Amino acid sequence: MNALPRAVDLDLIGCRMCGLVCRNVPGNVKLDGDGVDDAMACPRCGSTLRRRKTNSYARTWALLIAGFLLYIPANVLPIMRTASLNDIDDNTIISGVVELWNNGSADLAVIVFTASIVVPMLKFLSLGMLLVSSQRGSDWARPQRARLYRLVEFIGYWSMLDVFVVALLTALVRFSVLSRVEPLPGVIFFGLTVVLTMLASMSFDPRLIWDGRSNDD
Amino acid sequence: MATAARNTDCLHAHSSDALLICEHCDTVYRRRPLARGEVARCVRCGAELDRHRALSANALLALILTAMIVFVQANIWPIFTLGLNGQFSATTLWGMIVTMWEQGAQVVAVLAAATLFFFPMTKMLVMGWLLWFARLGRRAPGFAPLMVALHRVGPWTMSEVFVLGALVAIVKAHTYFEVVADPGIYAYGALTLLITIFAGVDMRQLWEQTPEPKA
Numbered sequence: 001m002n003a004l005p006r007a008v009d010l011d012l013i014g015c016r017m018c019g020l021v022c023r024n025v026p027g028n029v030k031l032d033g034d035g036v037d038d039a040m041a042c043p044r045c046g047s048t049l050r051r052r053k054t055n056s057y058a059r060t061w062a063l064l065i066a067g068f069l070l071y072i073p074a075n076v077l078p079i080m081r082t083a084s085l086n087d088i089d090d091n092t093i094i095s096g097v098v099e100l101w102n103n104g105s106a107d108l109a110v111i112v113f114t115a116s117i118v119v120p121m122l123k124f125l126s127l128g129m130l131l132v133s134s135q136r137g138s139d140w141a142r143p144q145r146a147r148l149y150r151l152v153e154f155i156g157y158w159s160m161l162d163v164f165v166v167a168l169l170t171a172l173v174r175f176s177v178l179s180r181v182e183p184l185p186g187v188i189f190f191g192l193t194v195v196l197t198m199l200a201s202m203s204f205d206p207r208l209i210w211d212g213r214s215n216d217d
Numbered sequence: 218m219a220t221a222a223r224n225t226d227c228l229h230a231h232s233s234d235a236l237l238i239c240e241h242c243d244t245v246y247r248r249r250p251l252a253r254g255e256v257a258r259c260v261r262c263g264a265e266l267d268r269h270r271a272l273s274a275n276a277l278l279a280l281i282l283t284a285m286i287v288f289v290q291a292n293i294w295p296i297f298t299l300g301l302n303g304q305f306s307a308t309t310l311w312g313m314i315v316t317m318w319e320q321g322a323q324v325v326a327v328l329a330a331a332t333l334f335f336f337p338m339t340k341m342l343v344m345g346w347l348l349w350f351a352r353l354g355r356r357a358p359g360f361a362p363l364m365v366a367l368h369r370v371g372p373w374t375m376s377e378v379f380v381l382g383a384l385v386a387i388v389k390a391h392t393y394f395e396v397v398a399d400p401g402i403y404a405y406g407a408l409t410l411l412i413t414i415f416a417g418v419d420m421r422q423l424w425e426q427t428p429e430p431k432a
Contacts, residue, residue, distance in 0.1 A: 164382030
């Protein structure tokens with residue numbers, strides 16, 4: 001017997017909502033959670049008890065790919081238009097970062113670059129890697145992979161930064177013909193990317209990192 | 218209750234929450250009392266299992282009430298003002314949301330309204346309601362569904378991201394306009410500070426701290 005027993009081995013289930021530890025009736029709830037559960041409810045909070053998040057691999061892949069597809073127009077299309085008397089300027093995410101850098105706000109340029117480019121890319125690569133390695137039942141660098149997942153979960157929502165910047169500037173820069181800011185479609189795609197990648201990291205079940213090959217078949 | 222009892226044998230009834238399962242890797246632990254400031258981490262994956270509860274229901278309720286007052290101020294006061302050739306333009310959070318809607322970015326308007334207004338407000342109202350009763354040693358009406366709602370809303374509140382966004386917007390606007398910080402931005406700053414304190418609080422402790430009602 002392992003010194004660190006897992007709930008699966010002891011036939012226990014922890015309620016994901018309230019944390020209550022419950023004993024499972026053998027064969028009642030499937031390990032992968034992909035099948036139809038026999039609607040076993042937590043006696044304390046009433047949530048459905050599941051050993052693993054439902055359809056974790058399929059859902060995470062779907063949301064991640066959808067998020068990535070929307071991330072392309074989010075970067076290619078302009079997110080914001082600044083119009084003044086004789087000049088119309090469309091900004092993409094990257095051109096906004098460059099502008100901050102050139103205007104002497106290197107620190108903020110780095111923050112925006114991190115939130116809008118590094119964090120989403122880190123999410124796509126990390127979740128993709130976690131999905132592939134867990135689906136293969138790999139035991140490579142498990143503690144590090146677990147930590148990477150927690151990092152992705154923690155930083156994910158900071159990507160919304162640029163969306164709020166565009167929204168604030170749109171609301172404030174309204175000087176009739178002299179100077180105006182308008183939102184452009186890129187910002188909508190970017191907002192949706194952030195939501196989809198957040199949903200993707202929520203539907204991934206970090207316990208799958210530790211499940212290994214033996215549980216797959 | 219009867220249907221649940223048929224399927225599951227709930228351990229907390231007899232061993233009084235003696236077990237703890239790591240949500241990140243499924244490792245089972247025996248609960249032990251923690252010293253002040255102590256955080257229990259999973260030996261297998263390093264995730265946080267449990268931490269010492271330094272704040273009482275009373276203290277938490279006081280913080281929530283403070284946060285509510287600050288939240289109201291953050292929402293009614295303008296965030297900052299831009300000036301150009303003697304013209305001035307200011308906005309509040311809702312002014313921003315309405316403008317985004319009118320400018321054809323309804324998706325962004327809905328996202329901002331949800332993550333900056335409705336979800337944070339729901340979170341504070343629900344926490345206040347639950348804590349008000351927990352203070353009296355009772356479970357509030359609707360305890361279980363509200364606890365579940367709180368858990369779901371949790372990751373979707375983004376006030377702290379908005380504060381950083383406001384700072385970036387100020388710096389960007391500063392190149393072309395006169396920028397005056399308004400009280401709203403300070404209220405948001407204070408709100409972020411309070412949110413950081415809440416972030417370390419696991420409301421699930423209320424499940425253990427309040428007695429289960431007799432069915």
